[in-house]
Amino acid sequence: MTQSTTALHEPSGQGENSPSGKSYHASPKDLRRIQFSSFLGTAIEYYDFILYATAAAIVFNRVFFIGLDDSVALILSFATLAAGYVARPLGGLIFGHLGDRLGRKTILVVTVLIMGIASTLIGLLPTAYVIGAWAPILLVTLRVVQGIAVGGEWGGAMLLAFESAPKKSRGFAAAFAYMGAPAGTIIGTLALSGFSLLPEEQFLSWGWRVPFIFSAVLMLLGIFIRMKVSESEVFQELAKKPAPKKVPVAELVVNHPTKLLRAIGGGLSGQMAQGLMGAWAISYAVQQAVLQQSDVLNMKALGGVFTIVFIVIASRLSDRLGRRRVLIWGNIVGIVLAFPVMWLLEMGSAMAFMVAIILGLSLVQGFTAGPYGAYAGELFPTHVRYSGASIGYQMAAVLGAGFTPMMATALAAAGGGSLHLVAILWMSFTAISLISLVLSQDVSKREIHELS
Incomplete structure (x- = not known):
């Protein structure tokens, strides 16, 4: 299948077509392929x-930030995470612009390539014991490259599925990109957990590196899969028209x-749920010496399974009830559960930690993030949709998750336990x-060409 040919499905219901009579969504077979590509x-x-x-x-504070107080080293390690x-x-800005001008598929191949190279190089990076201050400098540089790559990834993966799906299942289709995040978390966490069973000296010497180097294999797989999918029909229609004079980000502003x-x-x-419960809570449990490192990682991986389940439920509900309603209730649940989840973490038992992960990471993230892709996609017209959805999502990631582990570490210390x-x-x-969300409109019942 070539990039320029998307099989069209003639819908049975009125209102599924554009004013010109052409369907804007892919055939069921092509849609399944696009969703799988988005997920993988x-x-x-x-x-x-x-x-x-x-x-x-659990690792970088001990191999890249040596000779420092444990808390300082951990905060610096989280600072590289924030970078x-x-x-x-x-x-999101760079690849959003290119995605709105060149297409979603092309950019998605590039982002996988960049991420795979950066991650493999992290696995090969000498520690501070070998090259001194250059180790954390290079680590931060590669982390920034990772951030740029993932900044362009989610928007394109989400939109390719979102724009190829019929109206009645746009929420579920868009959620495949979000389901990929906990799936990747599960694989990465289990990989690191397996190698953490090595004697500590071996784990810190070479064990943690193997999952990063394995990124090279995954990169090749991702490129192969994405070369097999087609560009969305709604973007192909847009590409036939003269390019707008304004760059997408300027029009957004x-x-x-x-x-x-x-x-x-x-x-x-x-x-916020990801930053707190997906990163900081893991460190909190390990640093407090409450649980074994491998146990904590395995519980996080199990939490990823529940996250996917809740994303499926929430996105399906959003196709029936509307994005706004499901997201509002998800946020209300998040506010109600904030204190109970922290109390569970304070208990220090394995069972309490597992329940905290399921509630704080899986349930809250599933219902506050699962329908978000379609919600963001429906906010913008096609010619700025990649830029708008990507920049919106990535700015939320910076503010909600980027500095959260550092802030939570400082607040936990200030709280005296x-x-x-x-x-x-x-x-x-x-x-x-x-x-x-309360101030937003729900436009989930509109056709793709009606979004403006």
């Missing part, structure tokens, strides 16, 4: 990105500033998302 490619990208987050919590998040909006702010605000809560300040931080960010 994002899983590979997030395998690399979240693998770094997990390693930052990747800060770079993500830049990736001038003509769609409120929608961009809603995309950022609506995504904060899902990112109590995590009530962390709970308040979580509730505050979730409240911003809730307000953004």
Whole structure:
């Protein structure tokens, strides 16, 4: 199948076609292929990105930031994690612009290539014991490259499925990109967990490197899969028209500033859940010597399975009830659960930690992030949709997850053992998302060509 030919499915219901009578969604067979590509490619990208987050919590403070107080080393390790998040909006801007001008498929091949190379190089990077200060400098550089790559990945993967799906299943189709994130988390976490069973000296010497180097294999797989899918029909129709004079990001700022702010605000809560429970809570449990390192990682991986389940439920519900309604209730649940989840972490038992992960990561993230892809995609018209959805999502990632582990580490120390300040931080960010969603419109029942 070539890039320029997308099999069209003639819908049975009225209103599924554009004004010209042409269907804008792919055939069921092609849609399944696009959804699988969206899921697998994002899983590979997030395998690399979240693998770094997990390693930052349990490894990098001991091999790249040596000779420092444990808390200082951990904060610096999380600072390199934040560097990747800060770079993500830049990736969203660069690849969003290119995706709106060149197409979704082309950019998705490039982002997998960049991420795979950067992650493999991290696995080969000498430690501070060997090259001194150059080790953390190179680590941060490669993390920034990772951030740029993942900044362009999610928007393209989500939109390729979103724009190829019929109206009645856009939410579920768009969610495949989000499902890829916990799937990648599961694979990366289990890989690191397996090697963490090695004697500590071997794990810190070479064991942690193997999952990063394996990225090269996943990169080749991702490129192969993505070369097999077609560009979305709605973008192909747009590409036949003269390119707008304004660059997409300029048009966003001038003509769609409120929608961009809603995309950022609506995504904060899902990112906050990831930053707190997907990175900081792992470090908290290990640093408190409450649980074994491998046990914590295995529980996080199990939490990823539940996250996928909740994403499926939430996205399906969003196709029936509307994105806005499902996201609002997800945010309300997040606010209600903030203190109980922190209390569970304070208990220090394996069972309490597992319940905290399922509630705080899986349930809250599933319902605050699962329908978000379609929500963000429906905010913008086609010619700026890649830029708008990518920049909105990635800015939410920076604000909601990028600095969260550092902030939570500092607040936990300030609380003298109590995590009530962390709970308040979580509730505050979730409240911003809730307000953004309350002020939004639900347009999930409109056709793709009617979104403006």
